[in-house]
Amino acid sequence: xxxxxxxxxxxxxxxxxxxxxxxxxISGHKSVSWYQQVLGQGPQFIFQYYEKEERGRGxxxxxxxxxxxxxxxxxxxxxxxxxxxxxxxxxASSPDVNYGYTFGSGTRLTVV
Amino acid sequence: xxEVEQNSGPLSVPEGAxxxxxxxYSDRGSQSFFWYxxxxxxxxxxxxxxxxxxxxxxxRFTAQLNKASQYVSLLIRDSQPSDSATYLCAVRPxxxxxxFYFGTGTSLTVIP
Numbered sequence: 446x447x448x449x450x451x452x453x454x455x456x457x458x459x460x461x462x463x464x465x466x467x468x469x470x471i472s473g474h475k476s477v478s479w480y481q482q483v484l485g486q487g488p489q490f491i492f493q494y495y496e497k498e499e500r501g502r503g504x505x506x507x508x509x510x511x512x513x514x515x516x517x518x519x520x521x522x523x524x525x526x527x528x529x530x531x532x533x534x535x536x537a538s539s540p541d542v543n544y545g546y547t548f549g550s551g552t553r554l555t556v557v
Numbered sequence: 558x559x560e561v562e563q564n565s566g567p568l569s570v571p572e573g574a575x576x577x578x579x580x581x582y583s584d585r586g587s588q589s590f591f592w593y594x595x596x597x598x599x600x601x602x603x604x605x606x607x608x609x610x611x612x613x614x615x616x617r618f619t620a621q622l623n624k625a626s627q628y629v630s631l632l633i634r635d636s637q638p639s640d641s642a643t644y645l646c647a648v649r650p651x652x653x654x655x656x657f658y659f660g661t662g663t664s665l666t667v668i669p
Contacts, residue, residue, distance in 0.1 A: 478656075487561075487645050487659030488601065501656045535600055545591045545647075546657070548600040 447472070449538050449549035457555045458526050466521040466552045470538030476500075477519040478546060479511055480535040488535055494519055495541075526556045560584065561648050563660035571668050576633040578663050580646030583627070589649035590622055590629045594642045595662065601645055605631060636667045 450469045458464050470477050476495045480488035490503035494513035508524045517538075523530055533553050537546030563580050570576045578592075589608055593601035605620040607613045607629065613620045619632040629648075633640055643662040650658065 480659075485661070487647075487661045490656035490658070493656060503656060533600075545589075545603045545606045547603060548593075551600045 449536055449547055451534075451536050451549035451552050453552060454550065455553045455555075457557060459557055460526055460528060462526050464523050464526060464554060466523075466534050466536075466554075467518065468521070468536030468538075468549060469518045470536075471547055474538035474540050474547075475517055476539045476541060476544075477513055477517065478537045478539075479519070479521045480537065480548075481505075482533045482535055482551075483531075491521065523554075528556050530554065531556045559660075560650065560658040561646055561660040563644075563646050563663050565661055566664040567666055568663055569666045569668055570636050572636060572638060574636050574667075576636045576640065576665055576667070578631040578633075578644050578646075578665065580629045580631075580648075580660055581627055582629070582646075582648045582650075582658075584648070584650035585624070585627060586651035587624075587627075587648050588651060589657075590620070591647040591657070592618075592620060592629075592631045593645040593647060593659075594640075595645055596642045633665075636665075638667045638669050641666050 478493040479491040482488040492511040493501040497513045511521045513519045533551045536549045592605040595601045607620040617634045621630045645662045646660040647657045
């Protein structure tokens with residue numbers, strides 16, 4: 446069985462640009478969450494989607510947005526990139542909202 | 558006060574010893590607790606979940622939960638060098654929708 450897949454694995458962007466990160470959950474998982482992890486810190490919650498509806502939003506600016514598609518895959522969009530957005534972006538899926546997550550391998554975003 | 562607190566370590570134990578990792582949380586009504594292992598440069602991997610007071614054992618791992626003291630711990634018996642990683646505690650509080658809060662992680666080194 447395929448795990449949670451994320452693309453791309455690495456990305457370098459310039460300040461002010463836009464980025465789209467993609468995630469495919471484990472088959473049968475309807476909940477997808479996005480987390481940001483900077484070096485030396487634990488993951489910080491950005492969004493959760495369940496059955497294509499937003500179920501939670503973390504303390505991130507409106508430059509961050511996301512959506513979930515009918516096949517339960519998800520996109521995270523970040524506009525007007527700042528240097529501080531450089532981080533590992535993790536997608537996680539679970540069968541339901543209260544289960545532990547399975548994380549993807551992440552997208553390493555570097556903003557220069 | 559942070560929602561989830563862990564000693565950042567580093568914690569060093571000899572091979573074969575018991576490693577004890579601790580975590581405290583602020584929301585007394587929290588119901589779901591998880592331990593993740595994260596190797597350097599990799600994404601977090603779920604190793605234990607616990608929902609009720611007491612101990613839960615899975616192989617060499619034991620999770621302990623004390624809701625009265627707002628304390629959750631992870632014991633690793635017969636520690637192996639392959640257990641060297643950062644261990645993240647995650648808590649789902651009751652009033653945050655569906656997000657999980659992660660601690661900053663405890664770095665464990667098992668010395669051969």
